[in-house]
Amino acid sequence: MKNRNRWIMLAAILLAIIAVALDYIQHPVVRTSGDTLDSIADEHEEGAPCSMDGMHAEEEDDEEEL
């Protein structure tokens, strides 16, 4: 290893991988047989996550269901 920064960065990446794995274990995906290319992240179709529409996308869907 060339320098200390390399070890710091690799440790940070490892830590991030562990955090994502723990999060995944806590929130397992319930996958149905109908999962396709189009079925994931459908909630985004109302707008980008950063945008106004993205903030309310699923809320509007819920209202329609009610």
Next chain:
Amino acid sequence: MDSADTKPDIPLVAMTVPGLLLVSLFLNHAFAARSTILFLIGAGLGVTLFHASFGFAGGWRQFVRKQHGAAIRAQLLLLAGTSLLFFPVLGSVFPQIHANGAFGPVSVSVLVGAFMFGVGMQLGGGCGSGTLFTVGGGHVRMLITLAFFVVGTVVGSAHLPWWLALPNMGKVSLIETFGWLPALVLQALVLGVLYLVVARMERRRHGRLDSLGDAPQVRSLGRRLVFGPWPLGWGIAGLALLGLVTLLVAGHPWSITFAFGLWGTKIWSALGGDISGWSYWSSGYPAAALNRSVLADTTSLMNFGIIMGAVLAAGLAGRFAPPSRLKLNGVLTAILGGLLLGYGARLAFGCNIGGMLAGIASGSLHGWLWLFAGFIGTLWGVRLRTLFGMDPPAGERP
């Protein structure tokens, strides 16, 4: 050191390539092919950003301090090219394609947020995309900026309702107002005028324009494509095309900072923090994202891809984790800059990518407001860099 003088970092590349493949296979198995594609698009963006050194913060600073305009001209061409690709899609020229733009309100919130972001990206040393690809490139200081970027986004999301209660015109779509073609022509004209202004100032100061198509001719075309460095022109083409693919696959434009708020709020919640009073996270997509794995969130997936793509590019260029020693003022400005970046991005409905690039390319007026306020913020940020000893006073050699 020029990357032509360096050799590929074989151990790093040997770890990253299988890593990218393994994550792709896992996403395809556990989620869907769409997740894999979005992750790989992110990786492509990371390689492009790193090899072309396509940053917004440094480019704006170079222009403010020394009127070097190549990076800003490249960004204006990116805005024009992305608009050219987005407007027909968002204007329903292809009714079979279902995609939505990035819209934010024309509001005090966006004005203040983009100003804060402009200051923050100068102090923090990177914008939204710049922070991700420099972290992937192994810059330790940017890791601090990213950590506090996340903190700032979380605080911003908690305060957002208060800011949205201030004067707010709501969403203004140029495509809905004028039609996609007239709006595109109008936007191209404005971008063209800005390009000419920047070019004129650059030529007046330096007597010539820096080329967007040239990079040091030290390698053959094929080797440059793999190992870098890329000219800015390649960066423009890569980012515009991958931006279009993102729009078509995700159904919305590329964005970055929503994921930072999501990661931070998940961590805060896991540490026992109370988020029940934060209305931003209590309904809509944010609430749904909070109750799922981050791997189910498009923005997070793409951010992970960008970081891994940049790690790969840095390995290929032999420039991962350049040796540098952290100084106290570097740490403090990274903390302050990160907080401003995060808080500002949340108020402004996105960073330079999700707010400015995606906003303008979607024909949303808030994107133009972002550009204006972000540049004013940069003027202040550049002054503060001098005050904090990060740059020598203007006119002095570094």
